[in-house]
Amino acid sequence: MGIKVGVVGIGTFSDDFIRLFKMHPDVDDVILCDLVEERVKKSLEKHSLTKSYPDFDEMLKDDSIDSVAVFTQRHLHGPMVVKALKAGKNVYSAVPIACEIDEIKEVIETVKETRKIYMMGETCYYYPCAIYCRKKYKEGGFGKFVYGESQYYHDISEMYADFKHSAGNDDWRKPAGIPPMFYPTHSISMLLSALPEGEHITKVSCFGYEDHHEDAIYGEGKNYWDNPFSNETALFKLSGGGVIRINEFRRVGINKPSSYITAFYGQEGSYECSVTQHTFQRGAVAPDGPRIEYLDEVVNCYNYINDKKAGTMDMTKDPCSVRYIVGYAPVHDVERLPECYHDEKAFNHFNSHPFLVDDFVKAVVTGKLPPNNAWDAARYMIPGLVAHESALKGGVTMDVPDFGDAPSDWERLFD
Ligand SMILES: NC(=O)c1ccc[n+]([C@@H]2O[C@H](COP(=O)([O-])OP(=O)(O)OC[C@H]3O[C@@H](n4cnc5c(N)ncnc54)[C@H](O)[C@@H]3O)[C@@H](O)[C@H]2O)c1
Incomplete structure (x- = not known):
């Protein structure tokens, strides 16, 4: 028998996940819940589903539902996740884990107590550049990590x-002016998830770009946080000694890709991406000897990381037609997915959605700890919350709290 998933939040983003949950061979039913009746009605029809609840608490009382997927506005995630876990449900949540440090701590404590599956749907974990760096790091291609750069533009x-x-009749500018570093999970996850488990951020110094644009979203009294910055740049120190630079920009003239790694440097190898080119090279000097290894050429891994169609294009003749975001890239392990997902051609997010849904379902079915669990998700989010404080204080260096590793006795879904 398969699992039953209750999806709460039938806004814009959950639609593709409802479709994918319904397709998964280990899912028996998908149940919907939203405060807005019309959204539920439309979605039930579109996906040929039958059951729904207008109220989240009522859905949680339904014992036939073993798992809940949270797609409500981001500031609502923490308390709703805790409620669902306490009601005995496994929980999938769209990013972020929660928006305050205390709420994040409570999610971790509740997962520890209940031992239910919690997984955050970090789309960038399955971005080809992140998978590439993760694999290369495991193989020893980089050596010890020294420096990285990633961003969400x-x-x-x-x-x-x-x-x-999302705001309905309320003033949409109020939530729109959220500090950019309150949404750092995409950028940070791409670098941290390529490093060994346990690696985390310890310190931060951050600067912001004060925004005076006529759309009047940023500045005192203009948003819920009195946030003056549309762009924030942070330097983070890692527990393993490395340093990472993260840009969270919301006022910038760049289109795609929005989230990507520009640099991932190890003592022995480096990955670089300049939007259209991805390269890997090795070359390091041992302390008292010759180079450990040296590749004369820089390896162009562009065809491996971009989607298959892009890989066949001649960039010199047709540079504008790079299709960065459609279909699987060769670096994606499509074979591990259920067959029904093999031909997916996602409209966006580099086809990461099938991997996320499959990870969660596999974790629920096996009881194993998925990637992007509560401990991982906390490490992707908390550094940004502290970074914004640093920016407000003119860039002072601040300590970043850490809630430790996931329990070692919990078998991992993947090595
Ligand atoms: N790349 C990514 O990972 C990515 C991309 C887009 C959005 N997201 C995340 O997905 C989430 C949803 O985004 P969206 O754009 O669909 O938002 P949205 O505002 O369009 O939808 C949220 C829905 O939740 C419903 N809701 C809120 N409180 C509820 C409650 N108590 N009970 C039932 N329904 C409730 C609202 O009525 C609304 O329909 C956000 O948290 C966002 O951060 C992630």
Whole structure:
């Protein structure tokens, strides 16, 4: 018998996940829940589903539902996740884990207590560049990590419509002006997840770009946080000694890709991406001897990381037609997915959705700890919350709290 998944939050983002949950061979039913009746009605029809609840608490009382997927607005995640775990449900949550450090701590404590599956759907964990660096690091391609750069660029003007839809009749500018570093999970996860388990951020210094744009989203009194910054740049110190630079920009003239790793440097090898080119090279000097290994050429791994169609294009003749975000990349392990997902061609997010849904379902079915569990998700999020404080204080260096590793006696879903 398969699992039954109750999806709460039938806004814009959950639609593709409802479809994928329904397709998964280990899922028997998908049940919907939203405060807005019309959204539920439309979605039930679109996905040929029958059951729904107008109220989250009522859905949690349904004993036939063993798992809940949270797709409500981001500030609601923490308390809803805790409630669902305490009601005995396994929980999938869209990013982020929660928006305050105390809430994040409570999610971790509740997972520890209940031993239910919690997984955050970090789309960037399955971005080809992140998978590539993770694999290369495991193989020893980089040696010890020294420095990395990643970013999430998403101009706020492209999100006006989303915030308007989400806010309903309320002032959409208020939530839109969220400090960029309160959404660092995409950028941080791409680098941290490539490093060994246990690696985490210990310190931060961050600066912000004060925004005076006419759309009046940023500044005192203009948003819930009195946040003046549309862009924030942070330098983080890692427990293993390395340093990472993260950009969270919401006012920037760049289109795609939005989240990517620009640099991942080890003592022995380095990955670099300049949007259209991805390269890998090795070359390091041992302390008292010759080079450990040296590749004369820089390896162009572009065809391995971009989607298959992009890989066949001649960039010199047709540079504008790079299709960064459609279909699986060769670096994706499509074979590990149920067959029904093999031909997926996601519209966005580098086809990461099938992997996320499959990880969660596999974790629930086996009881094993998935990647992007509560401990991982906390490490992707808390550093950004502290980074914003640093930016408000003009860049002072601050300590970043850490809630430790996932219990070692919990078998991992993947090695
Ligand atoms: N790449 C990514 O990982 C990515 C991309 C987009 C969105 N997201 C995340 O997905 C989540 C959803 O985004 P969205 O754009 O669909 O938001 P949205 O505002 O369009 O939808 C949220 C829905 O939740 C419903 N809701 C809120 N409280 C509820 C409650 N108590 N009970 C039932 N329903 C409730 C609202 O009525 C609304 O329909 C956000 O948290 C966002 O951070 C992640």
